[in-house]
Amino acid sequence: MPATPAQRLEALLAGVDHCAHEAEVTRNPFSVKAWLAYLEAKNDSAHGERRLIFERALRLVPRSYKLWYAYLGELEVAVRDRWTTSGRAKTLVGAYERALLSCNKFPRIWLDYLACLRKMGLGSEVRRAFDRCLMALPITQHHHVWPEFVEWASEFGVVEAAVIAHRRWVMYEPNGREAFVDYLAAQGRHGDAIVELVKICEDDDFASPSGKSRHQLWMRLCDLCAAHPEAAPRSLDVDALIRSGLARFTDEVGKLWCKLADYYIRLGDFEDARDVYEEAVTTVVTVRDFSLAFDAYAQFEESVIAAKMKLLEDGGGDSEEEEAPPDIGTFRVTDELDLELRLARLERLMTRRPLLLSSVVLRQNPHNVKEWHARAALVADDPAEAVACYGDAVKTVDPARATGKVESLWIAFARYYEDRGDLANARVVFDKACAADFRGADDLAAVYCAWAEMELRGGHHDAALDVARRACVEPPALARRRRGGGGAAAAAADRVHRNPKVWALYLDLEESLGTLEEARAAYDRCLELKVATPAIVLNYARMLDDAGYHEASFGAYERGVALFRWPHVRELWSAYLGAFVARFGGSKLERARDLYEQALRKAPPADAAKLYVDYAKLEETHGLARRAAAVYERAAQAAPDEAQFDAYALYAAKVERAFGAAKARPVYEAAVAALRRDGDVTRMCLKFAALERALGEVDRARGVLAHGAQFADPNLDDHYWATWRDFEVHHGNEDTFRDMLRVKRSVETARSGAVYAADNLLKTDMPVMTDAEARAKLDGGGAGDDAGRGVKRGADEGGAAETEMEALERQAARIVDAAAAAPQAKAADPNEIDLDDDDDDDEGEGTLVGLAVKPIPAAVFGSAADQRGEEADVGALARFRAKA
Numbered sequence: 001m002p003a004t005p006a007q008r009l010e011a012l013l014a015g016v017d018h019c020a021h022e023a024e025v026t027r028n029p030f031s032v033k034a035w036l037a038y039l040e041a042k043n044d045s046a047h048g049e050r051r052l053i054f055e056r057a058l059r060l061v062p063r064s065y066k067l068w069y070a071y072l073g074e075l076e077v078a079v080r081d082r083w084t085t086s087g088r089a090k091t092l093v094g095a096y097e098r099a100l101l102s103c104n105k106f107p108r109i110w111l112d113y114l115a116c117l118r119k120m121g122l123g124s125e126v127r128r129a130f131d132r133c134l135m136a137l138p139i140t141q142h143h144h145v146w147p148e149f150v151e152w153a154s155e156f157g158v159v160e161a162a163v164i165a166h167r168r169w170v171m172y173e174p175n176g177r178e179a180f181v182d183y184l185a186a187q188g189r190h191g192d193a194i195v196e197l198v199k200i201c202e203d204d205d206f207a208s209p210s211g212k213s214r215h216q217l218w219m220r221l222c223d224l225c226a227a228h229p230e231a232a233p234r235s236l237d238v239d240a241l242i243r244s245g246l247a248r249f250t251d252e253v254g255k256l257w258c259k260l261a262d263y264y265i266r267l268g269d270f271e272d273a274r275d276v277y278e279e280a281v282t283t284v285v286t287v288r289d290f291s292l293a294f295d296a297y298a299q300f301e302e303s304v305i306a307a308k309m310k311l312l313e314d315g316g317g318d319s320e321e322e323e324a325p326p327d328i329g330t331f332r333v334t335d336e337l338d339l340e341l342r343l344a345r346l347e348r349l350m351t352r353r354p355l356l357l358s359s360v361v362l363r364q365n366p367h368n369v370k371e372w373h374a375r376a377a378l379v380a381d382d383p384a385e386a387v388a389c390y391g392d393a394v395k396t397v398d399p400a401r402a403t404g405k406v407e408s409l410w411i412a413f414a415r416y417y418e419d420r421g422d423l424a425n426a427r428v429v430f431d432k433a434c435a436a437d438f439r440g441a442d443d444l445a446a447v448y449c450a451w452a453e454m455e456l457r458g459g460h461h462d463a464a465l466d467v468a469r470r471a472c473v474e475p476p477a478l479a480r481r482r483r484g485g486g487g488a489a490a491a492a493a494d495r496v497h498r499n500p501k502v503w504a505l506y507l508d509l510e511e512s513l514g515t516l517e518e519a520r521a522a523y524d525r526c527l528e529l530k531v532a533t534p535a536i537v538l539n540y541a542r543m544l545d546d547a548g549y550h551e552a553s554f555g556a557y558e559r560g561v562a563l564f565r566w567p568h569v570r571e572l573w574s575a576y577l578g579a580f581v582a583r584f585g586g587s588k589l590e591r592a593r594d595l596y597e598q599a600l601r602k603a604p605p606a607d608a609a610k611l612y613v614d615y616a617k618l619e620e621t622h623g624l625a626r627r628a629a630a631v632y633e634r635a636a637q638a639a640p641d642e643a644q645f646d647a648y649a650l651y652a653a654k655v656e657r658a659f660g661a662a663k664a665r666p667v668y669e670a671a672v673a674a675l676r677r678d679g680d681v682t683r684m685c686l687k688f689a690a691l692e693r694a695l696g697e698v699d700r701a702r703g704v705l706a707h708g709a710q711f712a713d714p715n716l717d718d719h720y721w722a723t724w725r726d727f728e729v730h731h732g733n734e735d736t737f738r739d740m741l742r743v744k745r746s747v748e749t750a751r752s753g754a755v756y757a758a759d760n761l762l763k764t765d766m767p768v769m770t771d772a773e774a775r776a777k778l779d780g781g782g783a784g785d786d787a788g789r790g791v792k793r794g795a796d797e798g799g800a801a802e803t804e805m806e807a808l809e810r811q812a813a814r815i816v817d818a819a820a821a822a823p824q825a826k827a828a829d830p831n832e833i834d835l836d837d838d839d840d841d842d843e844g845e846g847t848l849v850g851l852a853v854k855p856i857p858a859a860v861f862g863s864a865a866d867q868r869g870e871e872a873d874v875g876a877l878a879r880f881r882a883k884a
Contacts, residue, residue, distance in 0.1 A: 029060045032067060039070070047078055058098075065106055068099040072112065089120055104136040107144045114148060123156060142172055150176070159187055170196075175209055178217075190224055191231040197221040198236065215249055226259040229267045238263055254280070254289030258296045265300065273300065281356050285363045294353065301346045308339050354378050366396045369404025373412060386416060394432075399439045407443040410436070411450040418454055426454060434470075434493070441495040445471070445502045452505055461513050468506035472497050472522075498531045507536060511543055519543065520552075527559050534564060534572050541575065550583055561598075570607055573599045577614060586622025593618075605640045609647065612638070616654070625658040633667075637674070645671075645680040649687065661695055672704075678711040682720050685711075689727070698731045709743050713751055 021038040028034050035057035042050055054071040061067060075092045096113040103109050110133040117126045130149045134142060146169045153165035166180040177200050184193035200206050201218055208217065222245060225238045232238050242260040246253055257280035264273040277300065280293035312335055358375040362368060372393040379385035390413040399406045410433035417426035430451040438444045448471035455464035474497045496502060503526050510519040523540040526532045532540075537560030544553035557576035561569050577595055584592065596615040600608055612635030619628035632651040639647035648671035656664040668688040675681045685708025692701035705724045712720040721744060728737045 025057075032057075032061055032064045035061070035067060036070075047074070050074065062102045065103055065109075068103055068109065072096060072099060072109070076112075076116065089116075092116060093120075100132075100136075105138070107133075107137055107141045110137065111144065111148065114152075118152060123158075126152060126156075127161070139172075146172060146176075150179070154183055159189075162187075163189075163192070174203065174205075175207055177206070178208055178210065178212070185224070190228040191233055194221065194224050194228075194232050194236065197224065198241075215252070218245055218249065219252065219255070222256060222259045226263040226266070229263050253284055253286070254292030257284070257289070257293050261296065261300070270304065282359065283363075284360060287357070287360055290357060290360045294356065298346070298349060301342065301349060305339065305342050305346065308335070308342060312336070312339065365403065367398050367402045369393075369397060369402055369406060369409060372397065372409060376412065376416075380416075383420070390416065394436070399437050399443070402439075405443065405446075406438060407433070407446045407450075410447055414450070414454065418457075423454075423458055427451075430454070438492040441492045441499045442501065444492040444496045445499040448496065448502050449505050452509070461509075465509045465513050468502065468509050471499075471502040472506045472525075498529055500531055500533050500536075503531055504533070504536060507539065511539070516543075516547055523556070527556075527563070530563060532560070532563065534560065534568055537563075537572055538575055541579070545579065554580065566602060566604055566607060573603075573611070577611075581614075581618060589618075589622055593623075605638055608638055609635060609643060613650075620654075629655050629658065636671070641676050644675055645677075645683060648675070648684065652687070656691070661691055664691060672707070679717075681711045682708050682717060684708075686720065686723055689723075693727070693731070701727065702732070702736065706743060709747055710750075712747070714744050714748050715751075 021034070021041050024034045025031070025038055035053070039050060039053055039057075042053060051071075051074075054067065054074075057067050058064070058071065072092070072095055075088065075095055079088050079092060093113075093116065096109070096116065099109055100113065110129075114126060114129050114133065117129055130145065130152070133145055134149075137145065150162075150165050150169050153162040156162070162183065166176070166183060170177045170180055177196050181193045181196045181200070184190070184196065197217065197220065201214070201221055222242050225232050225236075225241065229238065239260065242256055242263070245256050249256070257276065261273045261276040261280070264270070264276060274297075277293060277297035281290060281297060284290045284293060355375070355378055358371060358378065361371045362375070365371075372389070376386055376389045376393070379389050390409065393409045394413065397406055397409060410429060414426040414429040414433070417423070417429060430447065433447045434444065434451075438447075448467060452464040452467045452471075455461070455467060475494055507519070507522055507526065510522045514522075523532075523536070523543075526536060527540075537556060541553045541556040541560070544550075544556060554576070557572060557579070560572045561576065564572065577592075577599065580588075580592055580595060593615075596611065596618070599611050600615070603611055612631055616628045616631040616635065619625075619631055629651070632647075632654050636644065636647040636651045648667070652664050652667040652671065655667050665688075668684065668691065671684050672681060672688065675684055685704050689701040689704040689708075692698075692704060705727065708720065709724070714721055724740055728740050732740070
């Protein structure tokens with residue numbers, strides 16, 4: 001007879017040494033810590049020995065989680081992946097069952113037990129264990145169990161069991177419904193998936209665990225409904241479902257329309273699908289959505305035609321998948337005729353595409369005038385469609401929100417009738433347009449002008465004049481409102497009678513078609529309203545002048561120049577003065593002078609130049625030469641800098657021609673003093689010198705050239721110095737030629753000194769004194785400012801009437817003489833000139849003490865080589881004279 005477990009335990013204990021741990025557990029049999037220490041000490045013992053210790057401990061402490069967890073872990077390790085063949089697996093299951101009797105509130109033990117059963121492949125036992133676990137554990141700990149339960153049910157292979165598990169799970173955790181939908185779709189149960197997706201979309205508190213938005217979930221629902229329409233429950237209205245998405249998700253309108261049509265196509269309802277496509281292409285508001293819907297529509301029609309052609313080629317009739325040919329009256333449509341109808345339907349669809357696309361653009365912005373014109377051009381060949389298009393345009397477009405010119409729609413509408421010879425309807429359109437609202441008076445004025453031009457093209461001149469008069473008459477309502485002290489006119493119709501466009505047209509028509517008195521009354525009314533333009537005043541004056549009313553013409557000019565300012569009045573004054581002088585010549589000279597003075601009183605300098613010239617020509621022709629010269633002088637003084645030279649040149653030429661060359665000298669002197677640009681001064685000095693040379697005044701000409709030399713840079717103005725050189729060759733001698741060369745070098749010195757002084761100012765804070773200031777300091781400081789500007793110093797300011805240029809010439813001559821006397825000084829630097837501080841100048845000028853002196857290259861002041869060049873020039877002059 002085999003031994004009982006108790007006997008085996010006693011036998012084992014008999015062979016165990018009583019140690020300290022055994023004594024401890026004997027003294028404290030209910031101490032979990034003592035049992036764990038005992039087990040720790042027996043780590044190297046056999047499995048059976050440790051198992052007996054666990055059994056003894058659990059018999060005394062059956063609710064110890066630590067002991068049970070350690071015991072079950074060792075038993076699971078002992079199985080060693082032999083879950084289906086090892087007897088220890090059944091022992092492990094028994095141990096878990098005993099553990100759950102006292103520790104059924106610990107989810108970890110339940111989960112380990114369930115994992116053990118899943119490894120053993122016990123499906124029913126696993127399902128029952130999950131049920132027992134969920135019943136044993138409190139609901140706050142179910143979140144540990146449900147994912148395991150659902151995962152096992154999905155992997156086990158029994159679809160119904162998995163569906164039930166998912167349904168139970170979503171009752172506990174609604175956010176798990178998305179995973180349930182994924183499982184249903186994977187198993188092909190699309191109807192149940194649609195139902196669950198509907199619940200998700202109706203739940204406002206649903207939060208997708210995968211992070212999908214409500215838009216994505218809704219689009220997935222529509223995809224399922226469209227792809228599997230037969231699986232959708234009958235209680236679900238798929239059409240209403242997808243249409244509700246059209247209002248909620250405006251960025252996916254095109255896709256949703258295509259899905260709805262696809263839903264009907266898969267159901268075999270082709271006519272309903274066509275209705276959906278037609279509704280789509282006529283309601284979408286973006287070009288993108290239109291392109292999606294239209295392309296799908298065309299592809300659908302092409303696929304139906306291709307299927308029909310294939311059936312005809314195969315010799316078969318209508319299949320179950322194809323829609324049956326319709327009955328028309330008392331006979332049935334044949335397959336060939338049905339195919340032709342479908343081809344015609346596709347062709348018409350492609351023809352309608354531009355119009356449908358135009359409708360999309362207009363739905364985006366119904367106030368787009370340009371698009372309305374484009375739409376009218378598309379239907380121009382169909383009068384009924386074109387008239388309807390223009391009618392819809394003028395009714396729809398709001399002038400306050402329009403993009404484009406609203407009046408162009410009315411004009412194009414009337415022009416459409418006119419081109420077809422229907423002037424009566426064109427007049428009706430224009431009449432309605434004149435009563436419509438516009439943003440501004442210019443828009444309504446364009447309508448009136450177009451109406452009058454239409455009448456002129458048709459040869460109805462009286463009607464055109466009536467239209468123009470109607471536009472220029474003040475509305476009675478506005479007149480009553482103004483007399484009653486009402487506010488200012490706001491509507492375009494209340495302001496069009498003051499519009500220059502309609503007045504210009506009206507005046508042209510009155511002048512061409514009406515009487516002279518009527519035209520004068522119209523022009524006078526225009527001037528009273530102050531809506532005339534300079535062109536209108538010119539036309540009025542010319543009309544009166546052509547009719548022989550010369551004084552009335554001048555009166556029109558007077559009223560015109562009183563209305564406008566410069567520069568708008570320029571043409572009026574030009575025409576007025578020209579007409580007056582042409583009419584009266586010199587008979588009313590004082591009046592002409594008064595008119596010119598009035599024009600010049602407020603004329604800007606740019607416009608005054610021509611007036612001065614015309615004024616002076618008047619004096620030359622009919623007045624006195626002295627007054628003409630005075631006018632030229634005023635013109636030169638008032639001219640801007642860029643025109644001052646030409647003005648003085650003209651002044652001098654006129655004086656020279658009228659009074660002789662000698663009288664032109666003061667003009668040239670005044671010009672040289674007044675000109676503000678160096679280039680103009682040098683050019684004027686050349687002309688002045690040429691005058692003196694022609695008069696035989698060689699010394700005066702040389703003085704003029706010497707004066708202008710200070711404004712001519714030798715490095716830039718070669719013409720000036722070449723002219724002076726030629727003058728000295730022909731009229732000078734060696735001394736004057738040498739003086740010219742010294743002046744040239746002195747000018748180079750002065751300009752180079754200014755550059756070096758600027759360089760010193762940039763590099764040091766010490767102020768640099770110019771040569772003029774230095775001389776002024778030596779002379780007593782009284783003429784520094786004037787010398788710096790090149791103004792002559794009088795006897796009361798320094799005695800000798802010496803200019804700055806003459807002082808520079810003396811200084812340059814002294815420097816050149818010093819350089820020639822000591823050429824060997826400072827040979828180490830050939831570009832440096834030694835200035836002897838001990839040399840005394842004959843004029844009393846010495847070295848400036850305390851000034852910042854910088855070495856200047858010899859190329860500026862000249863050197864021995866320069867001196868040899870000067871001697872060569874002088875020699876050339878002597879040889880020229882000898883030959884002469």
